[in-house]
Amino acid sequence: MVVSQLRMTRRNGAVSAESPAKASTQTLPPDWEDEPPALSDFTQLPHKDFGKNQLIETNEEFKRSLRGILREFPPISYAFAYGSGVFPQSDASTSRITHSPHLNPPEAILKWQKGGGKMIDFMLATKFTQHFHSLNLNRHKDHYSFLGSLGSAVVSHVQDAYGAGAYFNPYITVNGTMIKYAVVNFQTLHRDLSDWDTLYLAGRLHKPVKILFEEPNIRVANQRNLLSAVRCALLLLPPTFSEKQLYSTITGLSYKGDPRMEYGSEHPKKIDNIVTHQIRNFRLLYHDLITSLPNVSYLDQQCFSKLDWMDDTKLDVRMSQDMDVERRGNMVRRLPKSFRQKLYFLYQRKFAIPGREFQEMLDESKDEDAEGGLKKQVGGAFDRRIAGEKDLPDMVARAVNQTVKWPATVQSFKGILTAGPVRAWRYLQEKREKGKQK
Template structure:
């Protein structure tokens, strides 16, 4: 597959690489050497304001940009996952996610009575400690109908009755309804039970950049195993991760713990999701994800936390230890600056579609006339006159919003508005794309998890 680029392996984060922010000796939060400091100072701090379309990884803002996204599994497991992907038509970007990749409970293996995998590779059995979890994938393709046309020829049995109506209808159902994903669950490939979603490359890119639905962006805000990469998605996902931190800051008090931060981030895409509201997910799902993946959350977000000028770790001594990343019992406290000007900048840098929802909520609260509000939205566009991004500094309206006591409630409401309808439609769409039998089986399994205490 010519479009697949080999992953660069991320080194274990013992002394995290920092970027995007200068620190003097009193501000330093690690024992970085003077050479590291010099490298830090030479890195661009305005990468968010200059994001052209990229044709190659060499055009990234700097050499190690986005390496935090490349979380490690062992080599044999990764090879097995890629072997599964090779059974499909060309894919531009792909990742595996969920409890089949990164465990969400210490007791997972002990509860397994029957593995869903008929004949999996040994590496999957070892990684899953018994092989008891279906593995979830997302495949992004630049040509949706072409992908389904090729996939239907090879894997007609993956599709419901919709597949018999042709790739045109399948791609229309995928792109036109819900969050733009087409799921095929309970599929056996290379002896392994998987569920895979096909999404259009542009749909994924928009959701990461703008938070149109948070359906795909939300999955990438939690630890996932990226298998095939693409430079524009890496940049868009870095913005997505940074946006998740910023949005969470608006929901959190002046002082909070790591687990509170990561639980807030992990919970964004579940806010308003009907699976959570109607008991189709484990009631402690978010807590389990964070508790059992705290190290991966640190690998994913620590550098981004360090890059933001309005938040910092309260316990400098704890994070100065070389092995603190691996200490799963540690729960470091963080502080944020509640100054309205700084928080106004956070509001201004929220993803475009999401930010506009928040603006509309405050338009109603402040009773701003429609014409005045439209002019304000026009003035706050991300793009400059030439079509590029302009520096996103908070406006007077952003600062006014930032000073409101109900800001956390309004942000939560905007998250709910973003997630609820696409997730609901996507769930309904699943009945048709997976077929009644597979959909019922999937629902029963989810409801079974939801009843667990």
């Protein structure tokens, strides 16, 4: 276990955890973020263990059952299962589920869900959207609403052109198991992970998910996505905070501006429930990334006196971050491109920077160099000026809201078309029931 080999260092008087991965640069090699990925297989990753923090473990039989479900679909490039049907968001003893939605699921699914039973959510990424839907309509036309009768060209257009680029089919039974699955274009997923165009897809991967089919370029893009989530959360947090505050802030990013949260269509304690019941998986997902950053530290000695502290789900360790303007400016500069530009535009209005001067600043801050490679992302004068502003957390929150709100709203309305009125109404009613829970 990584934690059993933790080393202690002191930065600015605070104790920080340094994993063997950080010390030997095995999982996070220096400057890996500045190298544009164009990988054909996993042997070209920065290191053989690179990104394995993303591979959250589950019961092997449960994983095989999930993969068995995916084998009923046309070939895909990348897929993961997520949500409360995969990783619990409440105690089994307090679950209000009175019956299982599954007709005749594999025994492994019943055991993993401890008999209660919840619909399992999947995200399927394909490089050829229309081809996938053409094959899938031939196999499973009953999965689709009336849009399916209009053909794969219409279905793929609705998927790619509106909202966040996802096409959901809910309340589908495959291998006796009730599922909801979304189809996304591979490039749409990769772009959202890298640039945070909508945070709709990237936000789902901020939380523990079960990756079932992998692709090396997505693994690299998601590692950037996870590290960006840590940086963004740190810009929202005060100098000292708890571990759960950090993970709650990360989890909450993709919910800011989401109409489901604003209009009571989600459990009011959803974020807290996710973090509380998945704290160990959050640690496995983020610990190495946290320790790779020079400006955040663990403060509690028990992180080092207890070799198995990551397994202690009752522990909520204290953390701190360096508020130095230069270091925070570097974090601003390393935010995903689309999201960073929204933050820049907010400060352009605040500082009343003329359009031509601002455009020159944007050109200087481009991630790509003249030859198409990635430039080393070091904060410039504008980034440091932003980092020194007291309203930075508020501005970052506004940028998140701007990123999430419109795509999530359109995606919600699109669900009426893709799911069909009956299934869409059923889904809305179930969400409203969750919203009424305390």
